[in-house]
Amino acid sequence: MPKNDVKKVVLAYSGGLDTSVILKWLQTTYRCEVVTFTADLGQGEELEPARRKAEAAGVSEIFIEDLREIFVRDFVFPMFRANALYEGQYLLGTAIARPLIAQRQIEIAEMVGADAVAHGATGKGNDQVRFELAYYALNPDIRVIAPWREWELTSRTRLLEFAEANQIPIARDKRGEAPFSVDANLLHSSSEGKILEDPAVEADEAVYQRTISPEAAPDRATVISIDFEHGDPVAIDDVRLSPASLLTRLNELGRDNGIGRLDLVENRFVGMKSRGIYETPGGTILLAAHRGIESITLDREAAHLKDSLMPRYVELIYNGFWFSPERRMLQAAIDISQKSVSGRVRVKLYKGNTTVIGRESPNSLYSMKVVTFEDDQGAYDQIDAQGFIRLNALRLRLGASAGRRGGGL
DSSP, rough: GGGGGEEEEEEOSSSSSSHHHHHHHHHTTTTEEEEEEESSSSSSSOEEEEEEHHHTTOOOEEEEEHHHHIIIIIIIIHHHTEEEBBBTOOOOOOTTTHHHHHHHHHHHHHHHSSEEEEEEOTTTHHHHHHHHHHHHHHTTTTTEGGGGGGSSOHHHHHHHHHHHTTTTTOGGGGOOOSSSSEEEESOEEESSSGGGGOOOOOOOGGGOOOOOGGGGGGSOOOOOEEEEETTTHHHHHHHEEOOOHHHHHHHHHHHHHOOOOOEEEOOOOTEEEEEEEEEEEHHHHHHHHHHHHHHHOOOHHHHHOOOOHHHHHHHHHTTTTTTTTHHHHHHHHHHHHHTOEEEEEEEEEEETTTEEEEEETTTTOOOHHHOOOOOTSSSSTTHHHHHHHHHHHHHHHHHHHHHHTTTTO
């Protein structure tokens, strides 16, 4: 589609330098009407300045929406039912936010009659893939504009020159090189680039924004209880909370105890390795607590099968396939496993550590009568183990006999 065929575009807009430049660039390059959409996902920033900047740029349709509850209830909690960890460590704080932003962009585009959507992700990162796969999954005919893959503003200097030439306000600290880039929402914050690019150099304490250091955390442990219903947390210390309020409270507890820091070199979907500093205080506590309640409520084989599905499920989210049929299929299996995952977990928080110290459930499969080292009064006949072992040893014994004859592995 030629540029002059685009009549109206919905831009994912933060009000920062990059998206402010993109807004003006769309107006001048495509000569189209631009609708801005700003999502409050709990990034901790005031959003009204984005409205004022959009108005100053001549935008007449401005959407600023609080999506925190939807974000946690419909995206974060379903992901945590799977105990999702990318490459064994990363809690996917950025990846899980993109499909919600994209979904709302498409919905707004349909509402206002826009024929295109635009995002500010660069051509080197994962986010361009995540946004655009979601767009096409929700509207296969939508036009997608990715300015970083089109324009000639390939350096910070050119970006600033464009901003000044078009009278776009520039924050004083934006006139120099930013020390690193930050993405944040209610689940996490991530810092990447510039001074963080060398993985051999420890990140400065100033990089961390959502947690105190474990060394500075209190010398006394904090103990809390978390109640779960069907795999989702619903209360902390007997106080029922909405999804967003509950995650906010866990973030506070994690921050105060130095919990949730991660220095990670990961493999991006586009092929390169990158180094990021992640802070996920509440999510780190939630993951430990959820695994704690699962440990007494999930059948062994169901739990092991679920764990085997997790890496594939996580990869789909990380790579941007939230709206794919395979992710939905895996989610259905995961959600079925959570029907009995209800109960209470007690967690100890201490100097960066999260330790489950108690778990109880009306659906518990843990039987003290069976497992006890004392007299179990016939609940378990230990002689049965002999046949169990001999049957499982049969193939090993046959293999060993063949090995003696020069056969077998």
